[in-house]
Amino acid sequence: MNRPDPSVNPQAEAGDAPASSETSVTTEAAATAPAVAFSGLLRPLEILDRIIAMIEAFILTAGILVMAASSVANVIGRFVFGQSLYFAEELNQFLIIIVTFAGIGFAARHGRHIRMSAIYDELSHGLRKSLMIVIALVTATAMFILAWYSYQYVVSVYQTGRISPVTRVPIFLTLVWLPLGFVITGIQYVLTAIANLTRPDVYLSVSVVDTYEDNETEV
Template identity: 25%
Template sequence: MTLVVALLGFQVCARYGFGRSFSWLEEVSRFAFVWAVYFGFVMAAEGDRHIRVSVHLDMLPKTARIAMLTLADCLWLVFNAVVMWHGYFFTISMFEFPYISQTTGINLVWIQMIVPLGFLLLSMRVVQVMVRRWTRGELPEDSRLGE
């Protein structure tokens, strides 16, 4: 996110301070933002802080709560596998039939590659949380309560 803010800040200074605009800066900052979003949800999953409805889970005993969270995470892993599968073949097709960015001149496969990669990293974090949940009995914390 620091890169995004720095690039856009430079673009604003260049445009309004010097009357000069760089079209590639906006595109590169957009690419960096997309990658930052994917890495952000990987980091959120590592801390087991992703969005979920958990009011009903609070009424269950701890073992049942862990079982329900594991079931939800297994369904999430299935979804991640589907996205990785289709993302992989989409990425391969972009190597065969390149789509070149007009302003930067790079093949957009390098930007789109974050989809299967991000979901792979996310799946690894979900499995880590599941293992941690069963071995240590850790449950997700309510993020509204603070750290």
């Protein structure tokens, strides 16, 4: 009766099984590799990006938490104590403006804005990189133009001296985030263009690599 030789490696008889496993691991590692940070002369851009990210995260977190607390307190006051918070609705309106325009910069930083990529996906790596640079620069220009017009609008509101009817807050203070949000978003798209100019991969944003396999890599 023939017994199997213990010196024979079952995996070796499988042919390409180890190679296939190694290829799978390599592909997965490439898909999850972190984006390269700015360095050298571009190091200040990395610091600027981190500062903007912290400011956006703080504003979005604080704004959403305050809105949630205000809404819950208003419901409790209305149905438990029979008295609503008189400022809740107006406060939430102000916070929605802040969160919305802080959110556009946050979405740009994480590459989450809607993209029409039917043509883009069919291009070669070099053409996709070139197109992404053009898209980023054009979008940044549009954001800075909108920032200028929104700044003029805020100034015009300031000159009218309007105040909110309930909280008595000057209206222009609630609109200050309009130009700031557009400026921050424009900066994010400029950084995206620089990232594509200085790094080998295609970047959807300064921190998100377009892996071209529906596996966008984010720092």
